[in-house]
Amino acid sequence: MRPEGTSLQAQKQSLNLKTLDLDQWICGRIRAGTGFRCSLKIVKANRDQINSLVNTLSTLRKSSPQIPIQLEALAKLTHCSSHGVEGLKDVRSAVWLGLLMREDSEHSAHSVESVQEQIKEVFGPISRHCSCKTPEQCGKRIGGQKVRNIRKTIDEIIRPEVYMNDTNLGYLLQVLEANIYCPMHEEEVNQTKSIYWKMKILEIRSVHISNPVKVLENDEELVIGRLQSQVSVITLTEPHSPSDNEASISIAISTESSPGSVYVTKDPATFWPAAFESSPFQFLNKPARYRQRHSLDGPLNGREKKPGYIYILQEENNAGYLKIGYTTDSIEKRCQNWTFYCNRKFKLVYPTSSELTTQVSYAERVEAWCHHKLHYCRKTIYCNLCLGEHTEWFQTSIKEAIGVIESQSELMAAHHHLYDPESPILKAQEGTTFHEVEDIADRLAATVI
Known part of the structure; x- marks a missing residue:
């Protein structure tokens, strides 16, 4: 396999006096017993013919029967009188032929790679x-x-x-x-x-x-x-x-x-059989994006006021890592979506089947607080099947994750007025923030953990 024009151009560039070890215009034959190259000069009258032969060789296909003939002629012109005997010329032309074949092989491999890259570009x-x-x-x-x-x-x-x-x-x-x-x-x-x-x-x-x-x-x-x-x-x-x-x-x-x-x-x-991805997660060495503390203390927006579900998922081939998320849809549908997007087999860890109908108030803000509390063990994962980054995975125990979710859910339900700008309680206690009650969440989490 060889590109038509590219191969000849590369061959012409690589086949020259230097690659044939003739650029110093010396015989160059290795002296027997010494290992030193013969330093006798090539006859000046031969140099034009040598240049012409090298140019001719650079235009010939590697399969051409003219290659050995031209190399033999080149050997006769380059060797001095001491090294011009038939046997030594045959050795020198054989070395050059090996050099040409090796370069052709390397270029063929490069050509295959070039074709493969161009085919990829088609798609x-x-x-x-x-x-x-x-x-x-x-x-x-x-x-x-x-x-x-x-x-x-x-x-x-x-x-x-x-x-x-x-x-x-x-x-x-x-x-x-x-x-x-x-x-x-x-x-x-x-x-x-x-x-x-x-x-x-x-x-x-x-x-x-x-x-x-x-x-x-x-x-x-x-x-x-x-x-x-x-x-x-x-x-x-x-x-x-x-x-x-x-x-x-x-x-x-x-x-x-x-x-x-x-x-x-x-x-x-x-054609391809259905099969779940089972490879280890691909972690990125970059910090996960998360909400700043001041935004967690700010007023609730319209979406954050909606109830929903906080859930924990685990992937069976990557034990020790948990996804903590929220949804206002059914948890079963959310789990099916993640399975479809990432082609991995996820297991619902939390809530339990008996709790699937129990919604959490202000679910999105509760999720944000859970992520904040577990930020120290947060991981960023690149998924090569959904082609996106996942930032809601945590290297923690199931017990700790559930403890944080339940404590933050209780705390939010008890103190949601601190986030409502229209709350008469908040207006009466202007300046009060969630900072003042955060220690309650820590104590609640500690009792579960």
Whole structure:
């Protein structure tokens, strides 16, 4: 695999008198037994011919049969009379040939990387939002499972055995298109994007690849075997979206046609099996954003006056970390949303099933105070599936977290008048702030912890 024009240009730049160790115009042959280079000057009459030969070599393909002939001629012109015997010339030309082949190999690897990067650019940055082009621009999230599928599909597409095989490429582009829409617009898939992507990739292929990579029969087993390890016949029951309680996925690979092609009997939308993310959290070394103390003591806004639920979630593969949040919707729906966005299996730790109907007064302000009290153990997490930062996670015990929530909830319920600018009590006690009763919360929390 070699880009047509780029390879010759790079070859011409790298093949010169210096890289051939001829820039000092000396014989340069290593003297036997001494390890020192021969310092006898190259005959001046030969220098123009040497320059001409080097220029000729820089224009030849590495597969050209002229390469060994030209290198042999170059050796004859560069060696002094003492080192001009046939055997020594053969050794010198062999060294140069090895240098050219090594540079070609390194450039080929670079060329593959270049093609892969350009193919990635065709797709643009991965988005967590629906790609449906409606007049209102949908904007709904596609979910962490689909973000994961997009990333995995692109990783497959940029492999040479895929982008060099039209069948593999065409099918995986359909898989990619099937994963860029939200559940509401999944029916919008019409292969328009797949066709456009394929056209752009074929253009990249035609410009940069003069010797197409052939996927041999023995390569087919490696390609299909690797994909089967990820997409073998599997049946799973996992949540797929907030509105779906379960999704049954059955995937199979067939290899009945041309070598190197991967054939799947299912719809491209079900190519990747549903599976929760189980990797460790990716922590960011940056402070989490939080409300300043003076804003916590300020008047309640309209949203903060609404009742809601304070909840604690735990992710089963990252024990010791808790998410503390609030919602004015049902906790079950909130948990389903987080599962959909981040494609992780969350467990509701608090409140218990018997407390799910009990709302907390001034829930948003209570949540802010809980975050303030636990700021010392707060963590910022980057999620590569919802493509966002999460700042409501804390490295603390369940017991401590529940203690803080309950104490702050009780305190807020008892002293909410301190936040209401219209409260006659607050007007009568002008200047009173929550600072004066915060020690009550500390004592309440201590009794629970």
